[in-house]
Amino acid sequence: MTTKSAPSTLRSRAWFDNPDNVDMTALYLERYLNYGLTLEELQSGKPIIGIAQTGSDLSPCNRHHLVLAERVREGIRTAGGIAIEFPVHPIQETGKRPTAGLDRNLSYLGLVETLYGYPIDGVVLTIGCDKTTPACLMAAATVNIPAIALSVGPMLNGWYKGERTGSGTIVWKAREMLAAGEIDNAGFIKLVASSAPSTGFCNTMGTATTMNSLTEALGMSLTGSAAIPAPYRDRQENAYLTGLRIVDMVKEDLKPSDILTREAFLNAIAVNSAIGGSTNAPIHLNALARHVGVELSVDDWQEKGENIPLLVNLQPAGEYLGEDYYHAGGVPAVTAQLIKQGLIHEDVMTVSGQTMGDACRDAVIEDENVIRPYERPLVERAGFVVMRGNLFNSAIMKTSVISGEFRDRYLSNPEDPDAFVGNAVVFDGPEDYHHRIDDPSVGITENSIMFMRGAGPVGYPGSAEVVNMRAPDYLIKRGIKQLPCIGDGRQSGTSGSPSILNASPEAAVGGGLALLKTGDRVRFDLRKSRVDVLISPEEVAERRKALEAAGGYKYPESQTPWQEIQRAIVGQMETGAVLEPAVKYQRIAQT
Ligand code: FES
Ligand code: MG
Numbered sequence: 401m402t403t404k405s406a407p408s409t410l411r412s413r414a415w416f417d418n419p420d421n422v423d424m425t426a427l428y429l430e431r432y433l434n435y436g437l438t439l440e441e442l443q444s445g446k447p448i449i450g451i452a453q454t455g456s457d458l459s460p461c462n463r464h465h466l467v468l469a470e471r472v473r474e475g476i477r478t479a480g481g482i483a484i485e486f487p488v489h490p491i492q493e494t495g496k497r498p499t500a501g502l503d504r505n506l507s508y509l510g511l512v513e514t515l516y517g518y519p520i521d522g523v524v525l526t527i528g529c530d531k532t533t534p535a536c537l538m539a540a541a542t543v544n545i546p547a548i549a550l551s552v553g554p555m556l557n558g559w560y561k562g563e564r565t566g567s568g569t570i571v572w573k574a575r576e577m578l579a580a581g582e583i584d585n586a587g588f589i590k591l592v593a594s595s596a597p598s599t600g601f602c603n604t605m606g607t608a609t610t611m612n613s614l615t616e617a618l619g620m621s622l623t624g625s626a627a628i629p630a631p632y633r634d635r636q637e638n639a640y641l642t643g644l645r646i647v648d649m650v651k652e653d654l655k656p657s658d659i660l661t662r663e664a665f666l667n668a669i670a671v672n673s674a675i676g677g678s679t680n681a682p683i684h685l686n687a688l689a690r691h692v693g694v695e696l697s698v699d700d701w702q703e704k705g706e707n708i709p710l711l712v713n714l715q716p717a718g719e720y721l722g723e724d725y726y727h728a729g730g731v732p733a734v735t736a737q738l739i740k741q742g743l744i745h746e747d748v749m750t751v752s753g754q755t756m757g758d759a760c761r762d763a764v765i766e767d768e769n770v771i772r773p774y775e776r777p778l779v780e781r782a783g784f785v786v787m788r789g790n791l792f793n794s795a796i797m798k799t800s801v802i803s804g805e806f807r808d809r810y811l812s813n814p815e816d817p818d819a820f821v822g823n824a825v826v827f828d829g830p831e832d833y834h835h836r837i838d839d840p841s842v843g844i845t846e847n848s849i850m851f852m853r854g855a856g857p858v859g860y861p862g863s864a865e866v867v868n869m870r871a872p873d874y875l876i877k878r879g880i881k882q883l884p885c886i887g888d889g890r891q892s893g894t895s896g897s898p899s900i901l902n903a904s905p906e907a908a909v910g911g912g913l914a915l916l917k918t919g920d921r922v923r924f925d926l927r928k929s930r931v932d933v934l935i936s937p938e939e940v941a942e943r944r945k946a947l948e949a950a951g952g953y954k955y956p957e958s959q960t961p962w963q964e965i966q967r968a969i970v971g972q973m974e975t976g977a978v979l980e981p982a983v984k985y986q987r988i989a990q991t
Contacts, residue, residue: 410445410447410448410521410650411519411520411521411545411989412447412448412519412520412521413445414519415428415518415519416428416429416432416442416443416448416519417442417443417445428519429442429443432519437482441482442482446480446481446482447480447481447482447521447522447647447650447651448481448482448484448519448520448521448522449476449481449482449483449484449520449521449522449523449524449643449646449647449650450484450485450486450514450515450518450520450522450523450524451469451472451473451476451483451484451485451486451523451524451526452486452488452511452514452515452523452524452525452526452536452539453465453466453469453485453486453487453488453526454488454490454491454526454527454528454529454532454536455469455526455528455552456487456490458490458492458495459490459491459492459529459532460492460599461492461493461528461529461532461552461600461601461602461608462526462527462528462529462532462552462601463599464552464553464599464600464630464631464635465526465528465550465552468526468550468552468635468636468639469485469526469639471636471637471639471640471643472524472550472639472640472642472643473485473643474640474643475639475640475641475642475643475644475645475646475647476524476643476644476646476647477643478640478643478644479643479644479645479646479647479648480647481521481522481643481646481647481650483643484518484520486514486518488507488510488511488514488526488532488535488536489503489506489507489510489511489535490503490507491503491504491507491529491530491531491532491535492529493529493530493531493607493608498860498861498862498864498959499860499861499862499863499864499865500530500531500862501531501857501862501863501864501865501890501977502861502862502962502963502966503531503535503862504531504534504535504538504684504687504862505535505862505966505970505977505978505979505982506962506966507531507532507535507536507539508534508535508538508539508542508979508982509539509979509982511535511536511539511540512539512542512543512982512985512988515539515540515543515545515989516543516988516989520545521545521546521650522545522546522547522548522646522647522649522650523540523545523546523547523548523646524547524548524549524550524642524643524646525537525540525547525548525549525550525620526549526550526552527549527550527551527552527611527612527615527621528551528552528553528600528601528608528612529601529608530601530606530607530608530611530680530893531607531684533549533608533611533612533615533684534611534684534685534687534688536549537549537615537618537620537656537688538687538688538691538978540656541656541657541660541688541691541692541986542691542692542982542985542986542987542988543987543988543989544655544656544657544692544986544987544988544989545655545989546646546649546650546652546653546654546655546656547620547646547649547655547656548620548621548622548642548645548646548649548751549615549620549621549751550621550625550638550639550642551612551615551616551621551625551626551628551638552599552600552601552630552635553600553601553612553627553628553629553630553631553632553635553722554600554601554602554603554608554609554612554627554629554630554721554722554723554725554726555567555596555597555598555599555600555601555602555603555629555630555722556597556598556600556603556629556630556631556722556723557597557603557721557722557723557724558570558594558595558596558597558603558721559594559597560590560591560594560595564715564719564720564721565591565594565595566595566602566603566604566714566715566716566721567595567596567602567603567604567606568595568602568604568606568716568892568893568895569595569604569606569715569716569895570591570592570594570595571592572716572870572895572897574588574591574592575588575870576870576876576881577591579870579873579876579877580876580877598629598630598631599630599631600629600630600631600722601630603629603721603722603723604714604715604716604721604722604893605675605676605677605678605712605714605715605716605717605718605725605893606678606716606892606893607678607680607681607892607893608893609626609627609675609714609722609725609893610672610675610677610678610680610681610893611678611680611681611684612626612627613626613627613671613672613675613677613730613731613734614668614671614672614677614681614685616730616731617664617667617668617671617672617731617735618659618660618664618665618667618668619659619660619664619748619749619750619751619756620656620659620660620750620751621642621751622638622641622642622645622751622752623731623732623750623752623754623759623760624730624731624732624763625638625642626730626731627722627725627726627730627731628726628730629722629723629726632726645751645752648753649751649753652753654749654751654753656692657692657693657987658749659748659749659750659751660688660689660692660694661694661748662689662694662695662696663745663747663748664745664748664756665685665688665689665694665696665700666700666704666745667735667744667745667748667756668681668685669685669700669701669704669705669783670704670705670708670738670743670744671731671734671735671738672701672705672783673705673706673708673709673710673782673783673784673800674708674709674710674711674712674734674737674738674782675710675711675712675714675731675734676710676712676714676717676718676778676779676782676800676801677893678893679784679796679798679890679891679893679901679902680890680891680893681893682698682701682784682796682902683890683902683973683976683977684976685976686698686974686975686976687976687977687978688976689976690975690976690978690983691978691982691983691986692986693986693987698786698794698796698974699786701783701784701786701796702783702784702785702786704783705782705783705784706781706783706784706785707781707783708738708743708781708782708783709774709777709778709779709780709781709782710772710777710778710779710782710800711734711737711771711772711773711774711777711778712725712734712770712771712772712778713769713770713771713772713778714770716801716895717778717779717782717800717801718778720769720770724767724770725770725771727766727767727770728765728766728767728768728769728770728771729763729764729765729766729767729771731760732759732760732763733763733764733765733766733771734771735756735760735763736760736761736762736763736764737765737771737773737774738774739757739760739761740774741774744756744757744760746758746761779800781799781800782799782800783799783800784796784797784798784799785797785799785926785929786929787900787929787930787931788929788930788931789912789930789931789932789933790912790932790933790940791886791903791911791912791913791916791922791931791932791933792888792903792904792905792911792912792913792931793904793905793911793974794902794903794904794974795886795900795901795902795903795904795931796900796901796902797898797899797900797901797926798898799898799926801897801898802898803882803898805881805882806882806898809846809880810822810884810924811926816925817927818925818926818927818928819923819924819925819926819927820849820884820923820924821921821922821923821924821934822847822848822849822884822921822922822924823845823847823848823849823918823919823920823921823922824848824849824851824916824917824918824919824920824921824922824933825842825843825844825848825849825850825851825918826851826853826916826917826918827850827851827852827853827869828853828854829852829853829854829855829859829860829864829866829955829956830852830855830860830864830866830889832854833852833866833869837869837870837872838872838873838874839872840872840874842872842918844871844872844875844883845875846875846880846883848883849883849884849885849886849922849924850869850883850884850885850886851885851886851887851913851916852866852867852869852885852886852887852888852889853887853888853906853907853913853914853916853953854888854906854907854908854953854955855867855887855888855889855890855906856888856889856903856904856905856906856907856908856909856911856972856973857906857966857967857970857971857972857973857977858906858908858909858955858967858970859888859906859907859908859953859955860889860955860956861958861963861966861967862963862966863888863889863890863973863977864889864890865889865890865891865892866887866889866890866891867885867886867887867888867889867890867891867899867900867901868885868891868892868895868897868899868901869883869885871883882897882898884898884899884900884924885897885899885900886899886900886903886922886924886931887899887900887901887903887913888902888903888904888905888906888907888908888911888913888973889901889902890902890973900924900931902973902974903973904972904973904974904975905972905974906972906973907953907955908952908953908955909972910947910952910953912933912940914947914952914953915933915940915943915944915947916933917943920933920934920935921933921934921935922934966979969981
């Protein structure tokens, strides 16, 4: 590729080599010389490459980046750049209370300040655990300096008694076994821990594998990189190649805005269906699109994604895990299948400097048990359906995970095969659910529809992954494991539940769910993509009046300054749950 900008225009020159401001140049230089860089290095026109480090002892999923960063540095140095590593606010999906969802926007905000305010010409984004990936991409999009993502890679496969155990997914199964008395507490922990045998992110097709795969599908990481398991030597090699490449990207002035086009997002939506990606993906990609200034809506997910089949046989929708995904060909093999059907915009640019078509067209499936050819999918239509109705404007449903048992029980009325009318059981936030789920006086039966509200970006600040509620123990013992679940929260990508999620607007900002009462009849119609509470408009109006008189839907107080700040400025999940005042700051490195 041709060089768009000469080294003399590197933005780091404003710090280290600015003849118009010798005083400040001296000050900047003495402090960065202070740790051992030389004047020659800082003033020779070498690009300064940031390594945005998301790994730490608090973030075990991304911790291996502390090791990989050494190889990234070697790549940067070899290509003629200078590496400067710095920390990113940690987000540990399973360890952060009250929810890791709270921190995506905080991490984003911190990284924007770092990239904007320091002498950084390009950046390697170290991605992995669920929200680290969107936080990094969103920040790079806002600042818009050359950026390349390096995935930490999935963990090795988990095993227990000869069977694959997938991180996250095994918890649901183990919980059912515990409820059914098949294992005790110690057995429960042992079974769950077997799923996480090494460093790396969740080995299932949860939000982490999804977001790392979609980063590659967007063109923001090297082709073939997302699926390489963290401990493999190939991962070290990939770290080195990523370091090499970012230096050239700075010389080529290849920025996120050149890569993250609407066509790139549509490609990612198609790939998301084919991999069986997480229901968190629309939230994160819609957020990223807003920060880079690309039009993208929840309807794009249904239009572009619904009819695409499921090709990747990974848990929770299928059988296999991360190592198998890599050996079968990873994201390029999936993309090549979609290219053959004309479902990929081939001419979009990737960080490699190649178009998506050139990068993936010839990729082959190495194991058809794990990645199916397009003609022989696992599920015919694997995308998301956007549900609407009188309880919310939009919500997402992953229809590909509807089990035969669920379909038989709820969707087999011969007169109305896709509809089910049930009695609402309403929970206000995850604590309420945990306290009452096994209490028989709540009256949950196989004809109940369980609702979770107060779990959206404002109600449970950041939004909790709690909508996929398990059935009460007494029903599980009778073999009823799954009830329909609907809510204004999210669902873990590692759950195979066909819940209706991400309902917007949430109860906490006056969405229709706030008006629902336990015992209400609710009609769930998959064919028409609707969920409606069967009460009269007069009754709705009356309940609305009563809610307003009571001062609106009550949710718990903020516990930290950030919870309060975010609650005041966060948007709804439908539009990415971004910090609304941040959206107008676009491509700020150029201004
Ligand atoms: Fe971090 Fe799954 S909990 S990747
Ligand atoms: Mg999660």
